[in-house]
Amino acid sequence: MYTTGGRMTWLPLLAVLLQLLRACRTAPYSNGFFYHDIMNGNGNGEIYFNGVRLHVKALEAPIFAARGTNVTLPCHYYYEPRLSAPRRTRVKWSRLPVNGGKETDVLVAIGLRHRSFGEYKGRVHLQQDSEGEASLIITQLSLADTGRYRCEVIDGLEDESSTVELELRGVVFPYQPTGRRYQLNFEAAQRVCEEQDAALATFEQLYAAWEEGLDWCNAGWLADGTVQYPITQTREPCGGLGLAPGLRSYGPRHRQLHLYDAFCFSSSLRGKVYFLQHPHKLNFTEARAACEQDGASIARVGQLYAAWRFLDLDRCDAGWLADGSLRYPIAFPRTNCGPLEPGVRTFGFPSRHQKHGVYCYGMR
Numbered sequence: 001m002y003t004t005g006g007r008m009t010w011l012p013l014l015a016v017l018l019q020l021l022r023a024c025r026t027a028p029y030s031n032g033f034f035y036h037d038i039m040n041g042n043g044n045g046e047i048y049f050n051g052v053r054l055h056v057k058a059l060e061a062p063i064f065a066a067r068g069t070n071v072t073l074p075c076h077y078y079y080e081p082r083l084s085a086p087r088r089t090r091v092k093w094s095r096l097p098v099n100g101g102k103e104t105d106v107l108v109a110i111g112l113r114h115r116s117f118g119e120y121k122g123r124v125h126l127q128q129d130s131e132g133e134a135s136l137i138i139t140q141l142s143l144a145d146t147g148r149y150r151c152e153v154i155d156g157l158e159d160e161s162s163t164v165e166l167e168l169r170g171v172v173f174p175y176q177p178t179g180r181r182y183q184l185n186f187e188a189a190q191r192v193c194e195e196q197d198a199a200l201a202t203f204e205q206l207y208a209a210w211e212e213g214l215d216w217c218n219a220g221w222l223a224d225g226t227v228q229y230p231i232t233q234t235r236e237p238c239g240g241l242g243l244a245p246g247l248r249s250y251g252p253r254h255r256q257l258h259l260y261d262a263f264c265f266s267s268s269l270r271g272k273v274y275f276l277q278h279p280h281k282l283n284f285t286e287a288r289a290a291c292e293q294d295g296a297s298i299a300r301v302g303q304l305y306a307a308w309r310f311l312d313l314d315r316c317d318a319g320w321l322a323d324g325s326l327r328y329p330i331a332f333p334r335t336n337c338g339p340l341e342p343g344v345r346t347f348g349f350p351s352r353h354q355k356h357g358v359y360c361y362g363m364r
Contacts, residue, residue, distance in 0.1 A: 056153050058163060063165065067170070072135050090109070094150045170268070203222055271303075287358035298360060300361070326346070
């Protein structure tokens with residue numbers, strides 16, 4: 001707006017408004033929901049499938065697998081109504097953390113090209129055997145692979161996703177280091193489980209162990225940072241007689257300041273745990289050396305539990321383990337071998353100068 005001879009004129013402003021109206025009439029239509037780009041259009045600004053919806057479906061039931069094996073996490077996507085021409089899509093798989101924090105990128109794929117990340121590099125690839133399939137294959141499963149995975153399909157700015165749960169078949173065991181109970185903060189609990197060829201158990205794993213009869217009156221860390229313990233037989237020191245059997249929970253605790261035990265989770269083994277046949281009883285140092293001389297290593301606690309759980313390892317002889325504890329596995333209870341129920345018996349952490357047998361772990 002400006003003045004001419006004392007009068008105001010709106011000509012420049014009207015010119016601007018006319019230009020804006022022309023731009024609006026010539027701009028390509030978009031409903032703000034489905035993204036159109038030149039890769040998925042005809043190059044003339046026309047949208048091929050206004051009103052078509054993208055769907056992504058994964059398996060609702062958990063998938064169970066064993067450590068060291070391969071597994072396929074199914075995922076399929078489709079458009080409704082069905083398209084007559086294929087679309088250029090991007091597929092992304094990620095793992096959702098059990099204890100908070102960011103999702104972990106697993107794999108990203110566009111067409112036949114894909115890229116894997118971190119601990120999954122070289123162990124994952126996409127299965128695309130049928131139209132709309134985007135299943136993830138993970139090879140050489142490790143304990144750290146358990147958890148919930150997200151399958152996300154991206155079409156321009158439109159994306160949909162679905163999740164699938166991967167659970168490893170394994171065994172949960174309570175763990176406390178030498179000395180008194182409740183010495184571990186969260187990071188120390190993670191570390192001691194890893195040292196015993198295990199990982200901190202998830203809530204789902206502890207719950208499954210409780211359903212199978214695990215009863216333990218000491219609280220321990222779980223992978224999500226909560227502290228809980230399983231009770232099958234109610235009693236006064238373990239929450240009182242008035243509470244029903246179940247998981248007792250302290251909820252999330254301070255990960256650096258609060259100290260508890262740990263619940264560890266171990267899965268199936270690639271090697272073998274065995275009681276070393278030796279002419280003499282051995283102290284701890286001798287036991288470790290004897291396993292090495294036999295082409296093996298002294299077994300860890302998680303390995304002994306896995307051998308007992310999956311291979312019915314049964315031996316009524318106490319033996320040294322790598323952490324300095326003394327234990328023995330009973331798959332078939334009998335008199336003179338502890339309680340009349342299966343389990344791994346423990347004598348704690350005796351003096352390392354004492355003479356006992358030893359359990360070794362090797363690939364024989």
